[in-house]
Structures are given as C-alpha cells and as structure tokens.
Amino acid sequence: MPKTNAPVGQTCLEAFQIALDSADMIGHWSWDPATDRVRVDALVALLFKVDPIEAEAGIPLAIYEGAIHADDRARVVGVDRRSVAAGNSYIAEYRVISVDGRTRWILARGRFTRLSAGRPKGGRGILADITGLRARAETGGATAPVIGETALDRAVEHALAAQDAVAALGDPALKAEADALLLALGRHLARRQVAERRRLLN
DSSP states (O other): OOOTTOOOOHHHHHHHHHHHHHSOOEEEEEEETTTTEEEEOHHHHHHTTOOHHHHHHOEEHHHHHHHBOHHHHHHHHHHHHHHHHHTOEEEEEEEEEOTTSOEEEEEEEEEEEEOTTSSEEEEEEEEEEOHHHHHHTOOSSOOOOOOOOOHHHHHHHHHHHHHHHHHHHTOHHHHHHHHHHHHHHHHHHHHHHHHHHHHHHO
16 A cells, blocks of 8 residues: 655655745646546655655555545545546645645646546646745635636646647657646646635735
C-alpha cells in the first residue's frame, strides 16, 4: 500500500520549500478510473504528504481524499463524486497539511470525461497552492468559489482537453508545452479566485 507518511529527505524538503517560496506552486494531476490511480508530480505529492516516487507511478484516489483536512473532506469528496458521475468540470478550495507540517490552502480545478456507455473515461486537472494569496487577502473565513463562464474558464477547459490529446500523441516536447500553458492558466485562475473572494467580502 502506498506510504502516505513516507519519510522525506532533507534535500527534498529544501527543494519543496524553495518552490513554495519562489512562486505560487502549481501542479497537475491525472486519474485513470480503470486502475483508480492518480498521478501527480513530485511537488504536489509533497503537498499531500505522499511519497513522490509512488505518486508519479500512481496511487489510489482515496489516499489523496484522506489527506484533505477533516473539516473540508466530505464537501470536496462530494464535489468529486458528482463531477465523476456527470462527467463535467469542477473547482474546489480546501486545506491539506503538507510534508513540512503546515496547513496549506489548495485550489483544485479539473474535468472528468465519460465514455458513451456512461462509465468514467478519466480525469485531469490542476492544483494550486494558494496559501500565500489567501494570506495576503485574509478574510477570516472561506467563501464558496464562484464559477463563471469567462474567457479564463474556457481557456482552462480547452487546455485540459488539449492536454488529453497531446498525451495521446506521445510527443514529450508538445506535452511540456501543453503542461506549461496549463500551469500558467492555473496561476491566473488562483489569483482570480482570491480576488473574487475579496470582492465579495468588501
């Protein structure tokens, strides 16, 4: 079984801290329903206190759901389940306790697709550590994310679809470019989310 609290070396922790300090961290995930395996990059794995090597190979979705803060877990799992059943997009904010012991706020945006027979085909999305953004706009409490059909929302949807198509091509250079676009859009999405919360509370 994957090690949810696997020991992490000092070098790994230092790299994690540098990444967090240098910018709002953005990572991506993909889910294969046939194996119930979620794959994430190493930095996202450390946000969820998951062994990075196992995370890149893929571990069960339940491991990540179990890492969500207890006060947020039922809400986020419910959003995930409804989105998988409907085969549509979702957005959620929630807390995790990362490998450095800090409570961090995550913004997750993803999309699930379904086969014609109605079974889930897969899922793909982005995760952003918005702890720093929230601290700069601290409100004393979380409000529900506001989802609107904006140009940014459409761009994220198209980028997620493009990432699926590019992955099927098996071209590493194209995949790197598709990933870079998705990560850049994720930064804009995270900033918009915090700005929207600030606007609603003023």
